[in-house]
Amino acid sequence: MAKEAAGSSGGPQPERSSGPGVAPDNLMVKCPKCKEILYSRDWEKNLKVCSRCNYHFRLTAHERVSLLLDPGSFVELDAAMVSVDPLNFVSRSQSYTEKLQEERAKVGLNEAAIRGYGTIEGLPLSLAVMDFRFIGGSMGSVVGEKVTRAIELGLERRWPVLVVSTSGGARMQEGFYSLLQMAKTVAALARLSEARIPYFSLITDPTTGGVTASFAMLGDVILAEPGALIAFAGPRVIEQFMHVKLPEGTVNSEFVLQHGMIDAVVHRRELRATLARLLRLYKVPEAEREQRSAPAAQSSVEAATLLSRQPSPSRAEVGGGQDGLRS
Amino acid sequence: MVYDLEFEKPLAELEKRIASLQRKGERLRPEEHVQLQEYERELRRRTEEIYRGLTAWQTVQVARHKDRPYTADFIHLMCEEFFELHGDRRVGDDHAIIGGPALFNGEPVMIIGHEKGRGMREKMYHNNGMPHPEGYHKAIRLMEQAEKFGYPVICLVDTQGAFPGLEDEERGQGSAIAASLYAMARLRVPIIAAVIGEGGSGGALAISVADRLLMLEYSIYTVAAPEAAASIIWRDKVYAPQAAEAMRISARELYALGLIDELVPEPLGGAHHNHRLAAENLKAALVHHLQELKQIPVDRLVQMRYEKYRAVGPFGFAS
Secondary structure: OHHHHHOOOOOOOHHHHOOOOOOOOOOEEEOOOOOOEEEHHHHHHOOOEOOOOOOEOOOOHHHHHHHHOOOOOOEEEOOOEEEOOOOOOOOOOOOHHHHHHHHHHHHOOOOOEEEEEEEEOOEEEEEEEEOOOOHHHOEOHHHHHHHHHHHHHHHHHOOOEEEEEEEOOEOHHHHHHHHHHHHHHHHHHHHHHHOOOOEEEEEEEEEOHHHHOOHHHHOOEEEEOOOOEEOOOOHHHHHHHHOOOOOOOOOEHHHHHHOOOOOEEOOHHHHHHHHHHHHHHOOOOHHHHHHHHOOOHHHHHHHHHHHHHOOOOOOOOOOOOHHHHOO | OOOOOHHHHHHHHHHHHHHHHHOOHHHOOHHHHHHHHHHHHHHHHHHHHHHHOOOHHHHHHHHOOOOOOOHHHHHHHHEEEEOOOOOOOOOOOOOOEEEEEEEEOOEEEEEEEEOOOOHHHHHHHOHHHOOOHHHHHHHHHHHHHHHHHOOOEEEEEEEOOOOOOHHHHHOOHHHHHHHHHHHHHHOOOOEEEEEEEEEEHHHHHOOOOOOEEEEEOOOEEEOOOHHHHHHHHOOOHHHHHHHHHHHOOEHHHHHHOOOOOEEEOOOOOOHHHOHHHHHHHHHHHHHHHHHHHHOOOHHHHHHHHHHHHHOOOOEEEOO
16 A cells, blocks of 8 residues: 555655755755756745746645644644554564664654644644655554544544645554554544534645545545645556556546545645635534533434434434544 | 365375275275275364464465355355345446345345455456445445444455556545445444455455454455565565565454454365355354344444544554
8 A cells, every 4th residue: 555655756855854944955956847956945935846847845744834834833742652563563674663763763753643733824723744754654553543633632622623644555564553543533533524523634745545545535625735646546556557657647636636536736835825714614613612512412412413314314414413422 | 175275285185195085986995995084084184284374375375265255155155135236326336346135144234245256257247356436335325225224234355455447546446445434434233344355455444344343264454465565665576475474464363463353263274165164154253243233222332333443553652
């Protein structure tokens, strides 16, 4: 699943050396798509988008947070959460534990996702943001747990939830545990949905495999950055399996938009304003909040949803009012 | 039934000797008769021994054996009545997932499963059990129908994975799988999933979010096919056996890790040696779990299912 995670997919390298606010070693950056040479300072000012061909360079999780949230509003939670090695994964050269240590040192993050809360134009939200640099953004138990906790925080505080995806898929080294993170995150999303709290999914380059086949594709609103590789099976898998050669950029944001799988492709410079608009449009009503948090209201809410489902059994209504059952 | 796998060579040899003695029939001399019984005992002993110590990669081969009972075989052997439903009511009908209402142990259930198909023509018809998005949409339709009529859902899992074609991307393979996971997470009837052969990645998970997850003794459940995992981790398919070992994909290992609810015993030498017995064992396990699940009020059932998946995945905190 994590085919694209392996790094040979032609991903850009420069951002590795340039964290947020850190001046890159080089004055110049080369666009991997159009090969244009860009001044680092212009490139940074342009939010790491190529000024010539509009190529959106990959961002780190913290860069993404700075891009989207109100300055200083982000509070990171569970930053110290780390993967363990539940399978005692035997590798030919290096143990999984060693691999994790190496990645932590190299990337400067404890895992392939960060999570927390903050505001966009003053509107609160709970969010999880993935980082492709950490073992190809692969989803193991920690990524699954952080995404789930981000959803749960949204449920608890009645805040909208945003997940920014970039992932090669499930993490091989945690085997079946990784696969089950798909079910775990989706089950949490089902509860969020039943509580009528909006969930926004922002898909960035590249997103494939188990992440595409779970929370990335379940947003009430799904956005993507231009030109992002978005697929269940990445192009290399399709090419190998079907014995065909795909033209460059076949399965990307524009492709999935055209086929009705996402709602909009949004330029990086418009993302923050777009999310703010969505947060205003999908604001969780205060009245409902009071009604729902009152203990006695639980059963009547449930009864109401059950009744309303009989004439028109829309999926969002079935089993409504479940959120209160959670301990 | 023949022993035709690489590691079964000693068994095949014994089988050949047994067959040549059996061919004599009436003309068998008394000492040959003794010899025959000796060989049969030996075959049984060696088979038990080999199957007790199967490596992960050997288990993969058994799980993929061409004569293994498939979903259609199990339905035929376990159910008194079955009516196949077709189509996702949107685009088409995917034959890699079959399903419909069935009478199981006298009760109506909804059975849904991957079907690989036996022989060239069937394999093509069923796309070797690798579903397109329509397959998952059909599965969701059947599950929602089961919910409507209050029928428990039984899912039989046997796929290498969802089909990775360009057209599948066009029709939203990722969305379809995600939608199925979502539907199962909140379905208000009991769900039991049983892996009967290969549990391959998201394409298998999409119909196995369940109150109980059973696996046949020599089946596997993998995050990615061992070949794919090997090429991801070590850039070379030849390490598939090592990947299979490292990812702990056999039913036995997953049971030991507490990730599945029951290990269903297979006939000697694997389910492909005796479909009927394999189906009897699976049916007994399914009946047992169904009876337990039926006692649980549905709100509690859905809650327990949530908690089960919520709890999966160990992690720690860096100091």
